[in-house]
Amino acid sequence: MKKYGNGKSSAKIIWFGEHSVVYEQPAIALPLSAVSVSAQISFNENNEPSRIYSRYYDGLWRQLPRELAGIKQMVIKILSRFDKADQAFTLTIESEIPSERGMGSSAATAVAIARATFNLFDKNISRNQLLQYVDIEEQITHGNPSGLDAATASSKWPIWYVKGAENMQLDMNLAGAFLVIADSGIKGKTSEAVANVSDQMTTDYDKTNSIIMEMGQIASAVPPLLLNNDIDELGNLMNANHNCLRQLHVSNQQLDKLQRVAVLAGAKGAKLTGSGLGGCLIALSDSAQNASLVAKQLEKHGATKTWIQPLGQF
Ligand code: PMV
Numbered sequence: 006m007k008k009y010g011n012g013k014s015s016a017k018i019i020w021f022g023e024h025s026v027v028y029e030q031p032a033i034a035l036p037l038s039a040v041s042v043s044a045q046i047s048f049n050e051n052n053e054p055s056r057i058y059s060r061y062y063d064g065l066w067r068q069l070p071r072e073l074a075g076i077k078q079m080v081i082k083i084l085s086r087f088d089k090a091d092q093a094f095t096l097t098i099e100s101e102i103p104s105e106r107g108m109g110s111s112a113a114t115a116v117a118i119a120r121a122t123f124n125l126f127d128k129n130i131s132r133n134q135l136l137q138y139v140d141i142e143e144q145i146t147h148g149n150p151s152g153l154d155a156a157t158a159s160s161k162w163p164i165w166y167v168k169g170a171e172n173m174q175l176d177m178n179l180a181g182a183f184l185v186i187a188d189s190g191i192k193g194k195t196s197e198a199v200a201n202v203s204d205q206m207t208t209d210y211d212k213t214n215s216i217i218m219e220m221g222q223i224a225s226a227v228p229p230l231l232l233n234n235d236i237d238e239l240g241n242l243m244n245a246n247h248n249c250l251r252q253l254h255v256s257n258q259q260l261d262k263l264q265r266v267a268v269l270a271g272a273k274g275a276k277l278t279g280s281g282l283g284g285c286l287i288a289l290s291d292s293a294q295n296a297s298l299v300a301k302q303l304e305k306h307g308a309t310k311t312w313i314q315p316l317g318q319f
Pocket of ligand 1: 024025193284
């Protein structure tokens with residue numbers, strides 16, 4: 006066993022296919038190494054009680070707030086696997102991932118903690134094992150998670166995701182491309198947005214279903230573009246996907262404004278990401294220089310924070 010166990014993970018964004026993924030259409034999600042979370046765990050000496058240090062809560066493990074109940078169950082399960090359920094520990098979490106912005110903060114944190122705990126025991130953890138442990142946390146935190154957040158936070162590659170099917174890691178060859186991620190400053194509203202779309206499916210099935218199908222076709226056209234470095238067409242598809250999401254009424258004025266600002270600043274395309282009604286916008290640039298110009302313009306027009314993710318490293 007080691008003195009300290011360390012684990013890392015990252016935020017995720019949905020690049021294509023939010024909402025349509027609920028209706029069995031494919032989605033493409035991307036891990037963002039530029040926005041990371043790390044965890045460190047060590048066992049306590051001298052009968053010190055278990056403690057956690059994190060952005061939300063610093064204090065005794067036994068007084069952990071309800072929001073962290075999922076993390077608690079997952080850690081108990083992992084320690085039990087190593088027959089150490091009664092061993093006191095100190096867990097430190099450092100996260101750059103904003104919560105409730107569709108960036109998968111809870112799943113990424115769980116991935117980092119599970120990796121850190123296995124690392125403490127000097128054991129490797131397979132991706133499947135990792136997903137099973139993280140699912141314990143996500144079930145408690147989110148009720149009925151699609152699994153997309155955990156699948157992406159545990160991957161180094163973009164993910165092709167179809168609900169109920171095994172997810173696939175996608176190859177990508179986007180040498181000079183950059184993704185700008187901008188926080189609109191408004192919390193995303195996942196359950197409200199998903200319920201909105203479901204209502205539209207009931208009241209206006211034909212129109213709503215044809216938008217969902219169009220988003221499925223857009224996502225299906227993406228994998229060859231990732232391989233062929235076709236940044237222009239990827240940008241066009243992002244704009245088209247944003248337009249579909251607008252028609253589903255899950256965008257808002259601020260996201261629409263930021264989408265226009267990004268394109269006017271020279272981005273190849275831009276769209277909201279995640280549930281919508283708030284959360285983040287993503288924009289595709291074909292150079293580092295353009296990405297920082299787009300980020301600056303987005304901040305000037307109200308984005309509260311921006312990140313730049315190079316896409317060439319995948
Ligand atoms: O904003 P997020 O990361 O919670 O994404 C929601 C994505 C939806 O497609 C709208 C819902 C889902 O469960 O996939």
